[in-house]
Amino acid sequence: MKKRSVILALVLALLTSSLALMPTQVLAGPDSHVVQALVAQTGTSSAPQQKAPVKVEADKRITITMFCIFIAITLGIVYWAAKRTTTSRDYYAASGIITGTQNGWAMAGDFMSAASFLGVTGLISLFGWDGMMYAIGTSFAYITVLLIVAEPCRNIGKYTVGDILSFRASPVPVRATMAFAAVLLSIMYLVVQMVGGGKLMELLIGIPYSWAVTGVGVLMIIYVVFGGMIATTWVQIIKAGLLMSGVIVLFALMAARFDFNPLRLFSAVVSSEQIQSWVQLILLKEPVAKPGFEYGRRFLEPALLQKNVWDQVSLGIAFLLGTAGMPHILMRFFTVPDARAARKSVVVAMIIIGAFFVMVTMLGLGAAVIVTPQAIFAVDKGGNMANLLMAQLLGAGISPIVGDVLLAFLCAVAFATILAVVSGLVLASAGAIAHDIWVSIIRGGKAQQREQVMAARITSFVVAIVAILIGVASETVNVAHLATLAFAIASSGVVPAVVFSLFWRRMSTTAICAVLLIGTLVSLGLVLVSPNMTYPRIVAEGAKTQISSLEKKQVDDQTLTEKEQVDLEKAKKTYEANKNGKSIMGLDSPLFPLRNPGIVSIPIGFLAALIFALLFPNKREEERFDEMYVRQTTGIGVSELVGS
Amino acid sequence: MDRPVGRKQTDWAQVAMNPRFVELHRRKVKFLFGWWIASTVIYVVFLVCASLVSRLFAWRVMGDINFGYLCVLSLFVYCWIVAGYYASWANRVSDKITTELVEGFKKGGIEK
Numbered sequence: 154m155k156k157r158s159v160i161l162a163l164v165l166a167l168l169t170s171s172l173a174l175m176p177t178q179v180l181a182g183p184d185s186h187v188v189q190a191l192v193a194q195t196g197t198s199s200a201p202q203q204k205a206p207v208k209v210e211a212d213k214r215i216t217i218t219m220f221c222i223f224i225a226i227t228l229g230i231v232y233w234a235a236k237r238t239t240t241s242r243d244y245y246a247a248s249g250i251i252t253g254t255q256n257g258w259a260m261a262g263d264f265m266s267a268a269s270f271l272g273v274t275g276l277i278s279l280f281g282w283d284g285m286m287y288a289i290g291t292s293f294a295y296i297t298v299l300l301i302v303a304e305p306c307r308n309i310g311k312y313t314v315g316d317i318l319s320f321r322a323s324p325v326p327v328r329a330t331m332a333f334a335a336v337l338l339s340i341m342y343l344v345v346q347m348v349g350g351g352k353l354m355e356l357l358i359g360i361p362y363s364w365a366v367t368g369v370g371v372l373m374i375i376y377v378v379f380g381g382m383i384a385t386t387w388v389q390i391i392k393a394g395l396l397m398s399g400v401i402v403l404f405a406l407m408a409a410r411f412d413f414n415p416l417r418l419f420s421a422v423v424s425s426e427q428i429q430s431w432v433q434l435i436l437l438k439e440p441v442a443k444p445g446f447e448y449g450r451r452f453l454e455p456a457l458l459q460k461n462v463w464d465q466v467s468l469g470i471a472f473l474l475g476t477a478g479m480p481h482i483l484m485r486f487f488t489v490p491d492a493r494a495a496r497k498s499v500v501v502a503m504i505i506i507g508a509f510f511v512m513v514t515m516l517g518l519g520a521a522v523i524v525t526p527q528a529i530f531a532v533d534k535g536g537n538m539a540n541l542l543m544a545q546l547l548g549a550g551i552s553p554i555v556g557d558v559l560l561a562f563l564c565a566v567a568f569a570t571i572l573a574v575v576s577g578l579v580l581a582s583a584g585a586i587a588h589d590i591w592v593s594i595i596r597g598g599k600a601q602q603r604e605q606v607m608a609a610r611i612t613s614f615v616v617a618i619v620a621i622l623i624g625v626a627s628e629t630v631n632v633a634h635l636a637t638l639a640f641a642i643a644s645s646g647v648v649p650a651v652v653f654s655l656f657w658r659r660m661s662t663t664a665i666c667a668v669l670l671i672g673t674l675v676s677l678g679l680v681l682v683s684p685n686m687t688y689p690r691i692v693a694e695g696a697k698t699q700i701s702s703l704e705k706k707q708v709d710d711q712t713l714t715e716k717e718q719v720d721l722e723k724a725k726k727t728y729e730a731n732k733n734g735k736s737i738m739g740l741d742s743p744l745f746p747l748r749n750p751g752i753v754s755i756p757i758g759f760l761a762a763l764i765f766a767l768l769f770p771n772k773r774e775e776e777r778f779d780e781m782y783v784r785q786t787t788g789i790g791v792s793e794l795v796g797s
Numbered sequence: 798m799d800r801p802v803g804r805k806q807t808d809w810a811q812v813a814m815n816p817r818f819v820e821l822h823r824r825k826v827k828f829l830f831g832w833w834i835a836s837t838v839i840y841v842v843f844l845v846c847a848s849l850v851s852r853l854f855a856w857r858v859m860g861d862i863n864f865g866y867l868c869v870l871s872l873f874v875y876c877w878i879v880a881g882y883y884a885s886w887a888n889r890v891s892d893k894i895t896t897e898l899v900e901g902f903k904k905g906g907i908e909k
Contacts, residue, residue, distance in 0.1 A: 282854070285869045286847070292876040293840045299880060300833045419861035453863050454855045455847040462848035469844045473837060496887060503880040507873045514869060656826075780809035786822055787895045789902050 209357065209532060209541050211564050212557040216358055219565035223395075224372065227388050227572075231376055234383035241592075241605035244381035245312035245584050246487040251386055253494035257501020259386045260485050262393030263577050264291060264476070264506065267570045268349050268537070270396060273510070275536025276458070277517020279526050280436070281422075281451075283458035284517055288510035290469055294476035295506060299499040302477045305655045305785040306486040307495035313581075314483050314647065315589035318654055321777035322662040328589040330666040331650070334673055335480040335585035338642055340620065341635040342479075343578040347624030348632045350571035356533065357541075357564045363625045369571055370621035376576045377583070377613045381606075382488060385576045392569040397509065399566045402559065403540065404512045406547040407519040415515070422518050423449040427525040432457070435526075452521070464747045468637075471751030475640035478647030481581035492788045516540060523547070579620065583613040634685035634748070638676060641750045645758030646672025653762045655785055658778040663769035664762050672758035679750035681738050689734025690741045696728040812902070821894040828886060832879055843872065 238244050251259070269291070276284030310317045314335060315328040347366055354365035376384050411417040422428060429448040433439050436457045442448070451457070459465045476482060486495045520529065520539040523546060532538045544563050548556030587608040592600045600608070646669045653660040653668075680686075703721045707713050713721065735741065745753075784790045812818060847854060847865070854865030 282865050282869075285866075286844070289840075289843075289869060289872050292873055293836060296836045296876060296879055297833060299883060300829045300836075416860040416862065419866075423861045450855070450861070450863075453861070454865055455851040459848070462845060465848060466841060466844045469840060470837075473840060493887075493892065496884060500880045500884045503876055507877050511870065511873050514866075777809075779813040780807070782822070783809055783812045783818065786825060787818070787898050787902075789899055 209538050209545065209560070211357060211560045213358065215557050216561040216564050219561045220568060223565050223569050226391065227372075227376065227384075227569075230387045230391075231380035231384045234380035234387065237383055238379075238381045238606065240602045241312065241588070241609065243383065244606050244609045245484070245580070245588065247382040247386050249488060249490050251488040251494075253489060253497030254501050255386070255390055256485055256489050256494065256498035258393045258505065259389040259488075260482065260498055260502040261505040261509075262389040262396070262570075262573055263482060263485065264294075264502075265393060265396060265509070265570060266346055266349070266574045267353055267567045268346075270400070270513075270570060271353070271537040271540055271567060272535065274513050274517045274520060275529065275533070275539040277514060278520040278524070278529050278539040279536040280458035281432075281518075281521070282453050282455050285514050286459065286465070286469070288513055290472040291476075292503065292507050292510060293469075294473050295499060295503045297473055297477045298482065299496070299503065301652060302483065302655075303486055303495045303499045304492040304788075306483055306651075307489060307492045308788045308791050309781060309785050310483070310487055312484070312487055312588050313584040314480055314651065315585065315593070317483075318650060318665055319593075320654070320781050321774045322654065322660075322665055322771075325594055327662055327665050328593055330669045331647075332585040332589040334642065334646055334669050335589075336582045336616075337673065338478075338639050338647070339480055339578045339582040339585070340616070340623070341639040341642075342481075343575055343582075343620045344623050344627060345632050345636045345639075346571060346575050346578065347620055348627050348630075350568075350575070351624060351628070353537065353567060353571070356538070357567065362628050366624040367621055369568075369575065370617055370624065372572055373575045373579060373620075374614060374617045376572070377579045377617065378610050381609070382484075382580060385573070385580050386485075386488060388569075388576060389573045392566070392573040393505070395566045395569055397505070399563050400509060400512055400516070403544055403547070403563070404516060406551075406559075407516060407523070407543065410519070410523065410547070418515060418518055418522070419453065421522045422452055423447065425449055425522050425525070427527060428452050428521055431526040435530075453518075461747065463752060464749055467747050467749035467752035470755060471637075471640045471644045471749055473644075474648045474755060475642075475644035475751075478643030478651065479581075479639075480585065480647075481577040484577075484581050484584060491791060516543070519543065575620070579613055579617050582616045583609055586616070587612040631687075634680055634683075637685065637749055638680045641676035641680065641754050642673050644672075644751055645676055645754035646670075649755075649758045649762040653766065655781075657766070658775050658782075659766045659770055660762065661766055661769055661771040661774050663771075664766035667765040668758055668762040671761040672754065675754045675757050676750050679745045679754060682736075682740060682744040683748055683750065684743045684746070685748050686736045686738070686740075686743070688736045688740065688742055689731035693728050693731040693734070696724040696731065699724040700728060815898070815901075817894055817898055817901075821891060821898065824894075825891055828883075828891075832883065836875075836879060839875070840872075843868065 237248070240248075242248055269287070273284060273287050276287065278284070306317060309320050313331075315331040318331050319327045347369065350369050351362045351366035354360060354369070355362045360368075376388055380388075408418075411421060432448040432451050433442050437448075437451070485498070489495050489498060517539065520543045524539060524542045529536050529539045529542060532542060541560060541563055544559045545556050548559035550556075587605070591608045591612070592598060592605050596604075649672065650665045650668045654665060700721065703713065703717055703724070706717070707721075736743075747753075851865075854863060854868065856864040858864055858867055
């Protein structure tokens with residue numbers, strides 16, 4: 154039985170790698186706030202002078218065929234995985250037989266949402282150099298994962314973060330608090346992904362938003378409920394392979410345009426008239442060009458997108474630490490047999506991620522030259538279509554059918570990406586609820602295997618349904634700040650709790666629960682009073698400015714164009730509707746100036762851990778530190794966990 | 798977490814005082830936190846510099862490729878180097894000591 158599954162795994166690995174064509178791969182990250190920033194910045198600018206607006210027009214037949222092939226393959230995997238899922242360890246940890254390399258691909262895939270594949274390229278194509286910051290953040294985040302959490306988690310964890318924290322602390326309060334944080338985090342991130350995915354599908358293949366979300370949700374339910382971690386991991390690996398192949402092909406086509414010479418790419422950016430006028434008129438808002446100023450060169454320099462250094466640093470740090478506190482990332486370490494494999498999986502993931510993002514940085518610049526920022530912005534304000542527009546153009550340059558196939562392939566990859574990422578998130582929340590709360594707390598750890606698996610399946614189903622409902626309901630809601638919030642909670646609550654309980658003798662139950670709650674509440678509180686929220690008074694101010702400038706024009710020129718009249722009416726309505734409004738917290742303007750709370754909430758989280766541990770020590774827990782420390786460092790006793 | 802039952806009680810404090818373990822622990826902490834702190838500092842300095850000394854980033858190094866882009870590339874390379882170096886260090890140093898310790902443990906040498 155074991156032999157057979159190993160052989161099957163090998164065949165699948167071969168299949169995946171042949172699909173991938175090349176050994177490198179991809180990954181991705183939190184993206185939605187990126188898009189939010191884009192919309193916020195570009196939304197107010199006047200319409201850029203455009204080339205003929207391009208549209209992403211995927212050939213429906215080819216696209217749907219590709220979707221079906223992908224769905225058929227993955228359902229095959231689910232069927233295969235379902236037969237192998239009889240124990241809780243099969244369900245949550247893929248029986249612990251995933252190899253380091255496989256897990257590395259899966260982990261890279263986990264971090265590679267559609268938004269980072271499409272979104273980061275889009276950001277670079279619209280804002281130049283600043284867009285690359287997101288790519289670097291992701292790479293650096295894995296340094297924390299590699300050095301601090303990977304091996305200890307494998308050595309003392311079983312299925313969830315709650316297992317790690319409750320090793321020497323009182324299981325009931327710690328598991329309950331951690332499960333709360335894990336579910337909160339996963340659901341937030343899940344909603345961001347579902348909403349982003351739904352909108353993307355709407356844009357790509359023209360199906361209605363609620364259908365798109367439901368479709369993604371139903372497949373996600375099938376994968377997770379029946380296939381558990383085995384199916385989720387393999388779907389993730391296959392998707393990572395597909396995504397990487399897509400990026401490599403697109404990169405090669407793009408590079409061929411510039412004779413595979415990076416110097417040519419860069420000089421094309423500097424000399425592109427479209428980019429020059431984009432930077433001058435839209436990004437820097439200078440109606441009259443400064444003589445001698447090279448606007449094209451400015452595109453390759455910092456500070457076109459992020460203007461507040463502290464926001465930048467805050468986001469960066471939350472990202473750097475937060476990844477190591479994401480339950481769906483930590484969960485991946487329980488699928489490998491030992492610490493060596495855990496280490497190897499992060500190294501593999503980092504190589505894949507780095508290679509992917511190096512290509513993405515150039516793809517972004519290439520798209521800016523080939524498609525132009527104006528055209529990219531005209532199709533989607535978030536820039537998400539940059540890669541696809543470029544694929545369409547470059548492919549069609551070879552022959553129309555190549556363009557269609559390439560575009561359809563990338564659409565299918567984007568779809569696969571959304572599915573794979575959401576499945577991992579559902580599994581992480583199900584682990585927290587079914588394993589930590591139901592089995593460990595309510596049943597006192599005495600549940601039979603059958604019951605454990607059943608509990609996990611039912612929970613996954615419920616979580617997925619909740620996610621679909623929230624997703625459908627959030628079509629018009631701006632959910633972008635939920636990603637910011639998820640990373641802030643992970644970095645200021647989960648990470649200090651995990652790091653201190655792994656490495657500091659005095660960390661106690663009270664401190665773990667306190668830091669989880671404080672980290673969550675402080676992050677939540679700061680985001681609620683931050684500029685992420687809508688402040689009607691500020692909206693009204695903006696409308697007022699617009700009204701007065703239009704009215705001034707009316708007086709000066711006597712006439713307004715039709716469009717300007719419509720704008721004026723709209724602005725007046727906006728002003729009336731908002732002039733006496735308050736934000737969700739009853740504020741006129743943000744109390745906290747930054748969009749990203751990390752720079753404040755992370756120190757608070759770590760300090761809270763220190764203070765509470767010193768105030769509420771626990772002798773018995775301190776005594777058990779030696780055991781945990783030895784096991785965490787050496788992996789002694791890991792066989793009891795992985796059952797080999 | 799499920800506790801192992803019916804096993805001989807291990808004196809973990811004694812294991813924790815085993816000189817080989819102390820050495821392993823000291824070297825691991827030094828390596829891991831050292832590199833982690835260094836990486837964090839590099840990253841934050843980079844973020845701050847990008848905003849505060851953007852003129853440096855505009856410096857043209859090779860054709861139209863500027864210092865800013867080379868910085869981005871070198872940070873990716875840095876991540877690869879850290880990953881590769883840690884993997885090789887762990888294989889050479891910490892895994893060896895760990896294996897010794899675990900062998901000793903299996904022989905019962907460190908059990909009461």
